[in-house]
Amino acid sequence: FALLKNTRMLKAVQKNATKGDPESVISAIDYYCRHKEWAMNVGDEKGLILDSVLTEVNPSTALELGTYCGYSTVRIARLLSPGSKLITVEFNPAFAAVARQIIAYAGLQDKVTLVEGPSGDLIPKMKARFGIKSFDFVFLDHWKDRYVPDTKLLEDCGLVSEGSVLLADNVICPGAPEYLKYVRNSPRYESRYYKSNLEYTKVEDGLEKSVFLG
Ligand SMILES: CCc1ncnc2c1ncn2[C@@H]1O[C@H](/C=C/CNC(=O)c2cc(-c3ccc(F)cc3)cc(O)c2O)[C@@H](O)[C@H]1O
Numbered sequence: 660f661a662l663l664k665n666t667r668m669l670k671a672v673q674k675n676a677t678k679g680d681p682e683s684v685i686s687a688i689d690y691y692c693r694h695k696e697w698a699m700n701v702g703d704e705k706g707l708i709l710d711s712v713l714t715e716v717n718p719s720t721a722l723e724l725g726t727y728c729g730y731s732t733v734r735i736a737r738l739l740s741p742g743s744k745l746i747t748v749e750f751n752p753a754f755a756a757v758a759r760q761i762i763a764y765a766g767l768q769d770k771v772t773l774v775e776g777p778s779g780d781l782i783p784k785m786k787a788r789f790g791i792k793s794f795d796f797v798f799l800d801h802w803k804d805r806y807v808p809d810t811k812l813l814e815d816c817g818l819v820s821e822g823s824v825l826l827a828d829n830v831i832c833p834g835a836p837e838y839l840k841y842v843r844n845s846p847r848y849e850s851r852y853y854k855s856n857l858e859y860t861k862v863e864d865g866l867e868k869s870v871f872l873g
């Protein structure tokens with residue numbers, strides 16, 4: 660049962676990682692998911708691409724859609740410059756509870772705001788509730804059929820501006836074909852596919868990086 664798996668993952672972090680050390684939290688989760696129980700984290704291979712795009716963008720405000728257990732939340736928050744903020748959205752309270760503990764174990768709770776609820780409801784409230792002008796970086800890793808509606812919502816709410824970078828996980832497996840069509844055919848995005856593998860497997864998957872042109 661998925662929740663129990665996340666609880667076992669949290670236990671593996673508490674047992675094998677060093678409190679306050681994000682790298683050890685990332686390694687502990689990757690080890691657990693590679694050798695014990697597969698889980699849908701972006702993983703170590705695609706994680707290196709996530710790291711490199713983050714380092715290039717160096718966002719002061721970042722958004723993650725689909726926290727799950729907080730693995731990519733930790734990967735993103737550990738690379739943020741002082742004073743930068745990551746808002747992560749998760750609608751399953753049980754997953755959110757585990758993610759909060761993993762983020763805190765990594766010592767990154769001051770950089771991360773985890774908001775519980777469906778992204779479609781929360782995105783329109785971002786400006787008012789968090790004083791966000793626009794997001795420099797958005798990581799899409801929630802239900803794949805929500806990538807297009809939420810991207811359109813971010814545009815309509817003025818939460819992306821010229822130069823904002825969207826990075827979408829799983830554009831090949833499980834796949835987000837409508838999203839690829841949307842960003843690749845739109846004159847408002849400059850898109851590029853980063854070929855990789857599905858987390859902890861040899862199956863092809865990849866990330867799509869799309870720069871909003873305004
Ligand atoms: C309503 C909007 C909305 N608002 C807020 N939170 C939302 C939300 N929609 C979803 N969530 C939360 O996000 C997470 C879901 C993420 C969904 N991710 C995959 O399905 C996926 C699958 C594979 C794979 C599975 C099986 C295979 F065989 C191969 C590949 C690999 C991957 O990397 C994957 O990301 C959960 O925490 C949801 O509670």
Ligand SMILES: [Mg+2]
Nearest residue numbers: 701800828829
């Ligand atoms: Mg994913």
